[in-house]
Amino acid sequence: MLKDFEFIGVLGFITLTIPIVTLIIAWALRPKKPNPAKQETYESGIETIGDTWVQFKAQYYIYAIIFVVFDVEAIFLFPFAVALNQLPLYALIWAAVFIVLLFDGLLYAWRKGAMQWW
Amino acid sequence: MQEIIDYIVSLNIPLIDEGVARFIMHLVLASIIAVVAPAMLIILTWLERKIIARIQDRIGPNRAGPFGLLQGFADMIKMFTKEDITPATADRIVYNIAPGLSVISAIMVFAVIPFAPGFVGADLNVALIYIVAIGGFGTLSILMGGWASNNKYALLGAFRVVAMLLTYEIPMVVALIIVTLAAGSMSMVDIIEAQSGMWYIVSLPVVFLIFFLSGIAETGRSPFDLIEAESELIAGFHTEYSGIKFGMFMIGEYVHMFALSFFCAVLFLGGWQIPFIDVAAIPGPFGPILGLISLIIKVFLVVFVLMWFRGTLPRFRIDHLLDFGWKFLVPLSLVLLIGVAVVVRLFAPGSSAGVPVEPGPLSALGTPGEVVALLVMNILVAAAAVALVSTAARRSRSKGLRAVASVEPVAASGK
Numbered sequence: 001m002l003k004d005f006e007f008i009g010v011l012g013f014i015t016l017t018i019p020i021v022t023l024i025i026a027w028a029l030r031p032k033k034p035n036p037a038k039q040e041t042y043e044s045g046i047e048t049i050g051d052t053w054v055q056f057k058a059q060y061y062i063y064a065i066i067f068v069v070f071d072v073e074a075i076f077l078f079p080f081a082v083a084l085n086q087l088p089l090y091a092l093i094w095a096a097v098f099i100v101l102l103f104d105g106l107l108y109a110w111r112k113g114a115m116q117w118w
Numbered sequence: 119m120q121e122i123i124d125y126i127v128s129l130n131i132p133l134i135d136e137g138v139a140r141f142i143m144h145l146v147l148a149s150i151i152a153v154v155a156p157a158m159l160i161i162l163t164w165l166e167r168k169i170i171a172r173i174q175d176r177i178g179p180n181r182a183g184p185f186g187l188l189q190g191f192a193d194m195i196k197m198f199t200k201e202d203i204t205p206a207t208a209d210r211i212v213y214n215i216a217p218g219l220s221v222i223s224a225i226m227v228f229a230v231i232p233f234a235p236g237f238v239g240a241d242l243n244v245a246l247i248y249i250v251a252i253g254g255f256g257t258l259s260i261l262m263g264g265w266a267s268n269n270k271y272a273l274l275g276a277f278r279v280v281a282m283l284l285t286y287e288i289p290m291v292v293a294l295i296i297v298t299l300a301a302g303s304m305s306m307v308d309i310i311e312a313q314s315g316m317w318y319i320v321s322l323p324v325v326f327l328i329f330f331l332s333g334i335a336e337t338g339r340s341p342f343d344l345i346e347a348e349s350e351l352i353a354g355f356h357t358e359y360s361g362i363k364f365g366m367f368m369i370g371e372y373v374h375m376f377a378l379s380f381f382c383a384v385l386f387l388g389g390w391q392i393p394f395i396d397v398a399a400i401p402g403p404f405g406p407i408l409g410l411i412s413l414i415i416k417v418f419l420v421v422f423v424l425m426w427f428r429g430t431l432p433r434f435r436i437d438h439l440l441d442f443g444w445k446f447l448v449p450l451s452l453v454l455l456i457g458v459a460v461v462v463r464l465f466a467p468g469s470s471a472g473v474p475v476e477p478g479p480l481s482a483l484g485t486p487g488e489v490v491a492l493l494v495m496n497i498l499v500a501a502a503a504v505a506l507v508s509t510a511a512r513r514s515r516s517k518g519l520r521a522v523a524s525v526e527p528v529a530a531s532g533k
Contacts, residue, residue: 006240007147007229008240010145011148011229015225019217026197029198030362040205057277060281074291081296081298081299084459096459117437
């Protein structure tokens with residue numbers, strides 16, 4: 001089974017060289033004329049106003065937490081999906097209980113207003 | 119592929135045994151993938167510009183070469199020779215890694231796709247989890263690009279895009295779990311084998327729709343293209359990128375779209391199979407070649423539909439996007455998961471290997487029965503979901519209308 005990953009290693013190495021080779025070719029081909037006016041941060045032609053690393057809106061954090069919960073649930077469901085036909089019939093009930101419990105969490109977050117963008 | 123390895127071994131060159139021959143074969147296949155996948159950018163951009171132009175009743179590029187076929191080369195030459203303007207205050211290492219990571223993650227997923235019967239780079243038994251994991255690098259590269267640019271608009275653009283990508287990751291992964299349920303394995307080769315009865319687009323159409331829509335959102339194509347929202351946020355997270363680094367983000371996006379088309383073709387349209395013909399049984403090199411041609415036709419069909427969407431549909435607003443993802447697609451996909459699990463288990467043939475398990479109660483109806491049951495269940499769940507949503511919409515609309523109508527009109531001072 002580990003032998004299957006040989007191709008992924010080979011492809012990984014070759015793919016790693018693609019951006020490097022591309023950047024080297026481009027470095028050789030392009031003009032290099034740095035200029036302080038060019039290297040300022042872009043804000044539609046004016047001086048930047050205020051701090052650049054703006055405050056992180058808390059709503060993104062909430063979406064990320066809910067995403068983590070459901071992603072972990074999905075990873076737990078993959079082995080269940082593969083082994084479904086070798087499990088007895090009542091295994092379906094336990095899987096349904098698992099999914100419904102986490103779905104309940106989604107409903108709770110929805111009603112509490114955690115999924116509003118504003 | 120095994121036959122080619124056996125042939126190389128049979129040539130009896132010194133130092134070449136089975137392992138070395140397999141390594142050489144891997145090297146050749148990896149080189150082909152690593153060269154063809156970014157080169158597809160040239161064909162795909164030409165195709166996209168021509169198709170969108172025709173949808174918009176104009177011709178598209180026709181100056182560079184016959185029918186504008188060399189337009190992609192012209193664009194590539196332009197990108198190589200443009201000056202790389204880096205903001206002076208950017209985070210140098212992360213800024214340079216982000217576009218490379220985008221390209222790498224898009225190409226690495228091609229390792230597990232079966233191109234023809236017997237021709238698969240790595241027949242992993244966890245291929246679907248591998249795809250989800252590598253796809254996560256693409257999301258990371260967008261955040262890296264936005265953060266390292268030291269530009270508040272790039273950062274805001276990157277935040278919004280990552281929120282959207284996280285939202286649509288869940289329905290995509292759950293759709294993959296549903297396909298695993300129906301096929302009984304996570305390996306792409308096994309999923310194609312399991313579709314020899316009926317392709318999954320017929321028995322699981324709503325799952326295909328969920329996967330397709332989530333995939334379009336994941337790759338950032340229209341109508342979910344916040345990433346390229348040129349009229350908002352300047353250019354999003356790639357505001358401060360120019361020249362070949364911007365080109366690499368473009369390569370990453372188009373190769374990602376190409377990979378999505380491959381997944382749709384392999385997981386739902388039967389991969390290299392041709393209806394009514396057993397491709398694996400055709401002798402000689404004709405079987406794999408026929409399978410590859412059939413796969414390419416299916417992939418370009420999906421690519422055409424993706425470009426059709428881009429030319430036709432307007433962009434969604436971010437809060438509509440996120441609501442659609444969390445409040446419609448995630449619950450729908452979870453309910454479908456339970457439904458498909460029930461149907462698949464009820465129709466399962468019993469096994470006596472290992473732990474003996476009793477067959478499902480309806481297994482006498484066999485594969486056609488299972489296909490029909492899955493299709494019926496899909497349609498029922500989709501109809502219930504649409505009915506629920508329209509009732510909720512009607513109720514919220516009437517609540518809104520009542521709220522508006524209950525405001526007493528102020529008496530106009532008509533003197």
